[in-house]
Every structure is written in structure tokens, then in C-alpha cells.
Amino acid sequence: MASKAGSSPTIVDVAEQAGVSIKTVSRVLNKEAGVQEKTREQVLKVVAALKYRPKLAARSMGGGRSFLIGLLYYDPSAAFVGGVQQGATLRCRESGYHLVVESLHNDAPDIYNQVDRMVSALRPDGMILTPPLCDNPKVLQALRDNETPFVLLSPGQQPADQFSVRMDDELAAEEVTNLLISLGHERIGFIKGAPDQAASELRYRGFVRAMRSHDLSVEESLVWEGDFTFPSGVEGAHKLLSRSVRPTAVFASNDDMALGVLAAAQRLGLNVPADLSIAGFDDSSAASLVWPPLTTVRQPTHEMASVAVEMLIAAKGNDAEAATPQSSHRVLPHQLLVRDSSRALHSSPAPKKKA
Template sequence: MSAKAGSAPTIIDVAAQAGVSIKTVSRVLNQEPGVHEQTRAQVLKVVAELKYRPKLSARSLAGARSFLIGLLYYDPSAAFVAGVQKGATLRCRESGYHLVVESLHNDAPDIDSQVERMVAALRPDGMILTPPLCDNARVLKALLDSNTPCVLMSPREVSAAQPSVRIDDVRAAEEVTNLLISLGHQRIAFIKGPDDQAASGMRYQGFERAMLSHGLAVDAELVWGGDFTFPSGVEAAHQLLSRRVRPTAVFAGNDDMALGVLAAAQRLGLAVPADLSIAGFDDSPAASLVWPPLTTVRQPMEEMARAAVEMLIAPPREPAEGAPPPSVNRVLPHELLVRNSTSALHGKGKRKT
């Protein structure tokens, strides 16, 4: 039995074509345990063939899933948001979910009310929070009060009670700084991101740790504040590169700022990397398209988003007796990508001993 021509397929049609009960179809769609994998695969195959989607009226029933995942962001870095959105969208689509993307101003006086209205209207099955919203106590309380599960991406702190996905920002920044030092650079400038972004402090911590571990002092005059945008990178570069004794390398806290440094250096007639090495963080699409291509850290934004969706639609099951409980805090691997924007320090910039 199949859906009539011209009419939307129903759960009855899915059950009939898959050769299972309506209850089994419902359990598969709601990601409930206890369904044989072969049966689950068959039901999902029929769902895809019939292009079945649960009715909104059924979704509104108490306890029913909406098959909607929310993604909340407030981030000036378009590359970060684009990567997260792509990964989350693809993972949602694989499981018959839809992603709803909303931008919230982190400092909005009524941000908790905005979240409450959003949850009441959408009834999402879960929310993904990106920085700095993932550290906003009012947003977190609004979601907690509405019993809406959420996963935090790159939060300032992790908790065994709150699912999160991140990379080791401190370690990644250490690796970038160690690379620059290994190339002979000692006068290294660092451009921080905004204070409300946890990654800003973590990446600076990694930079500072690497410098001190090599016996190099961190010159406060070479640490400049930015806001993760291209213009702030340009401004920081003009300030840093106009000094009588300028840095031989600049490590920017993200790629957008690093690209601003690259543009400013070229306007000032500096050759990169001959006169100035530049490194960034994130591996945004533009990082490999500019010349010279940017040395950076690949933060697996799409994979992080996919993991966040997975944690919402298929939460970890109870472990077997005696087995350790599964961690709700996932740390994904990063990768240092060494490209042409960094090179060994030329003789004229080396410190005499």
C-alpha cells in the first residue's frame, strides 16, 4: 500500500510499505531505542522514498518531537557561522530534521524573553549555542526553565551536566606560537579577540604559555585588542607595524583579523613573509585563497556542528553495568596548517647575541 497520487503520505502509508506497525514508525522517527537496526533502516528508507514528514498538528502534541533544531549565534565572524550552519544543516537533513538559525544580540536587555518566545513558537527539540551566547547565563536559564536541551559550542567552562563540543584552543595557540619561535621569531605580536568570547582568552593563554616556556617575555606593547573582524585586524596592524622596532611576526586570534594584518602589511609595502610572518586561527575559506595563503589552525567547525546535532537527536544511552558513563563534553582534534605567510626570520631581524 502506498500514498494516493496527489496526497501527502501519512504515517499509515509508511508503516504499510515498511511492513511494520505505526508504533514502530513513530519510535524510529523519535530516535527511540529498542528498534532493530535493520528495521530502523527499512523505515527510514521508506520515509525517504515517500518523502514523508510528520504533520505540524502531530508535532504540537505534548511529548512529540518537532524535528526542529535551533542554532543561536551572535558572532561577527561570518566564516565561523557559515561553517557551523553548514555542518548542522547537513546532519539535521540526514535524520529528517530541520535547522532553524536565529541571531541574537548578546547584550540585548530582553534576550531571555526573546529566547522564551522563540522556544514557545518553535518548540525545538534542542538548541545549539555558539560563542558568546553559550556563556550567557540569561540564555542558559531561559532554556533550562523551558526544559529545552542544548549543546554549547566552545564554552568558557565545561560541566559534566552540560553537553558541549570544542577544540583545545590553548594547545592550538601554543602550537602556532611554537612554530613562529622555531622559525627564529622572538618579537611576536598577538591580536586578541573580544573579551566576551572565551576563545579570545584561551588563545592568548596558549600564546603566553609558549612564549614563557621558551624564556621569551611577552611585550605588552605588542598585544593588541581586536574584535574578530577584518577592520580590527587592519587597525591593530597599523598600530603594531608603525612602531620604531616592529614585530617580525603577528599571530592574530582568528583568520579575519589575520587577513586584515595581511592587507595592512601590503599597503605599508611590507613583503609577507620576508618582512613579516602572519598566522591566524580557524582556517576560514579565505585563508587558503589569499596570497600568500595563511598559516592557521584548522578548527573543524562543520564537524563540531555535526557532533552538536548528534548529541541532541541521539543522546548517549545508559552504559553497560560497570562501564564508565559516556562523556557529554567532546573535544575534537585541530590541525596546524603551515602555509606561505610564515617563514624563517631573515638575518636582518635576528637578535644579536
């Protein structure tokens, strides 16, 4: 029986025209296993012919899913969260899911109750947690108590029974430091990130490891604790660059702080990179727009978020592969981008190109 003229087709219409049960249509739309390929093709053909668009609530009741994935963040660096949100949104859209983004204060005394109320109201199929929430035991416990799957992005600790996606922050920071050393820099200033985020310590470890591997000392006076914000980069740069013997290069733990270093250097009358080389971390949108463009590390935020969504969808579908160690903990590759903010120490400026 066809739908009434002017009314939208229903799942009943699809089932009748495809000659299958409503449950079979639901299983096809939810991409569940156990449906013969011929039947699947027939159902999808009818769906296309009728231009049937399943309502979210109906899909939820039919497949036991809400088709919602949550993204929780508390991070002063917009570059990281922005990249994660874009990557997760695109991957959700491809799979017929919706992304719900919520900001939580990591130090909120009632954070367990906030997460509990949120999950009880939305009933998401899974949650993606960014730093530092991914290391907050109250957040994790609230999700476990609600039996909600979750993926940790760049966690400081990696529980064996939880999904996680990250890049190798320590290795990336070591590569940046090795680059500066290869350019002849030995007095290198370092600006740490927020102390409540695991990446801050990992990037500092990479810096120290590279310095020590080249028998270079790490001077405490050349290390400043920032918080991943532009103002902390400005403040740290003024402290480091006002010394009687200033560093010839500064490595900031993210691009926001590196941009603060660049601004401070220019206010102090220093030429970058002739007087000072600067490197950042993240490859934010601003990193390639400023002058000189920043040498930095491209963190695969889009890819990390996309993989996280895939993990949650697979887990909700009881995909056996989702439980294997190889797929439960993913480390994605990064890229070192060498730009004009770093240069060999005491090198001559490049000749100007003729117009």
C-alpha cells in the first residue's frame, strides 16, 4: 500500500514495496549485519525510489541506537578542539549520525553529575573526550556507570579496556628540537603548555630528550610554564628574551603560544628568523597566515576524530574487531612542517627574488 498523496513515505511503505518486514528495513538502514546482499540492495533501491528519509527517533527505536555521538571538551586552545569538531562532524554526517558538542569545566565540583544528567537526557551511542577531560576520573566513571562507550583523544594514561586515539607528542617535539639543533641553535627556550594536560609533559620530554641526545644542557631559566594561550606565550617570550644572554630559538608547545612569542619578538625589535627562530605545535589555521609563517607540527586532529567516531559506531554495532588491541588504541602519524620562522643560526638572508 503506497503512502497517501502529499504525505511523506514511511518505513511501512518501504517494507511493503520491497516485500520484506519492517524489522528488515530497519536493519538495512542501521547497516546491521545478517541481511542478504540481494535483500539489502532491494531495500535500498526502494528507499531511493520513494525518497524515504528515516526519522531519527524511528531509527533509534528500530536499531537500539540514538544516532547521536557526543564530544566533550575543555581546552583553551581553539585550534585543537576546532579540528576535532570538524573531523567528527564530517565522519558522523557520512554515517547518518549527529554530533552533539558540550563544554565542561574540568575542575567543576559537580562534573560527575553534569555528565550523568547529560548522558541520561541524550542517550548518545558514544562520547569522544578531549584533554584534559579524557583523564578526569569523575568523567570516565560517569560514562561507565551509564554504560556509554567512549573514546579518549590524546590521553595521558591509556586504560587497557578503553578506546583511545592519539599521536606521538613526545616524538614530534623531539623532531622539532632536532630541527632547531640542526640549524645550529644550542640555547633554545621552551614554553610548556597547561600543567593539567598530558601533552604538555610529553612535549617537554621530547624537547629534553633531543637536547640531551646532542649533549646540550636544558637550562631551567630558559623553560617557561605557559597554559596554551596567546597571552602566556607573550609573557613567556618577554621573560626569555629579556635575559642578558637570550636564546637564539624558542619552541612553544602550541601555535597559540608560538604566535605570542612572535608578537613579543616583534615588539622587542627582533627580526624573526634572523635574530630569533620560532617553532610551534598543532598547525593551526593562523600558523601559515602570519609572517613569517610558523614552523610547526601538523597534529592529525581531523583524522583522530574521524577514527574515534568509527570506533564508537563499530562498538555500538558489536563489531568484534573493535575489541582487538590493534584497533582499540590507535597512534596516527604527524608531520613536521618547516616554514620561514626558523632559520640556520647566523646564516645570510636569502637573496630577494626579481620581480
